[in-house]
Amino acid sequence: DAKTTQPPSMDCAEGRAANLPCNHSTISGNEYVYWYRQIHSQGPQYIIHGLKNNETNEMASLIITEDRKSSTLILPHATLRDTAVYYCIDTADNYGQNFVFGPGTRLSVLP
Amino acid sequence: DAGITQSPRHKVTETGTPVTLRCHQTENHRYMYWYRQDPGHGLRLIHYSYGVKDTDKGEVSDGYSVSRSKTEDFLLTLESATSSQTSVYFCAISGIQGRETQYFGPGTRLLVL
Numbered sequence: 001d002a003k004t005t006q007p008p009s010m011d012c013a014e015g016r017a018a019n020l021p022c023n024h025s026t027i028s029g030n031e032y033v034y035w036y037r038q039i040h041s042q043g044p045q046y047i048i049h050g051l052k053n054n055e056t057n058e059m060a061s062l063i064i065t066e067d068r069k070s071s072t073l074i075l076p077h078a079t080l081r082d083t084a085v086y087y088c089i090d091t092a093d094n095y096g097q098n099f100v101f102g103p104g105t106r107l108s109v110l111p
Numbered sequence: 112d113a114g115i116t117q118s119p120r121h122k123v124t125e126t127g128t129p130v131t132l133r134c135h136q137t138e139n140h141r142y143m144y145w146y147r148q149d150p151g152h153g154l155r156l157i158h159y160s161y162g163v164k165d166t167d168k169g170e171v172s173d174g175y176s177v178s179r180s181k182t183e184d185f186l187l188t189l190e191s192a193t194s195s196q197t198s199v200y201f202c203a204i205s206g207i208q209g210r211e212t213q214y215f216g217p218g219t220r221l222l223v224l
Contacts, residue, residue: 032211041199042217042218043203043216043217043218044154044201044215046212046213046214049212087153099154099203099213100153101154102153104153
């Protein structure tokens, strides 16, 4: 079973920021927070990951609370192409770790 | 995008027949994974490999076997396909610069009649 919890669905207006929350209630000190998304029936696409500090890349920003029990993925200017299912995962930094994907959040970006 | 291809992309087969799915990577990554995705279950790990001829079971390995004779290829075999193995199968790789980010292939849709 997934170790994280996410809202099943969210809407966002095109051009606005999309803020997707995730709870990591059982995360331990050496576990990273990963975010992926899956557009339609394509393979999951890596977005971003972090351990303690906030992270930003060309796709998104990741905010991790100080206690690391929750994180937020921010898409600063959502477009219609960002409509997808978004998954958050926490996993230890060792090879072969099973990435447990929960049901994720279905983000709908509306025109 | 990571250099991962899967073949075939679509397959229809009959119950009881053997099926082999292929994952090919051009990234020289050490780790390769096979997942299946079904409605209501998310992605579930079937088997993974941590090197040539080194494999281990995942969460849902019953009815599946794998082989890895070359770094670039990871094969998933259904010895005798069943209707419960109708699914979308994804391959993933990891091992870039010491991090474990997994990169996924485009998937194979398998229908077992």
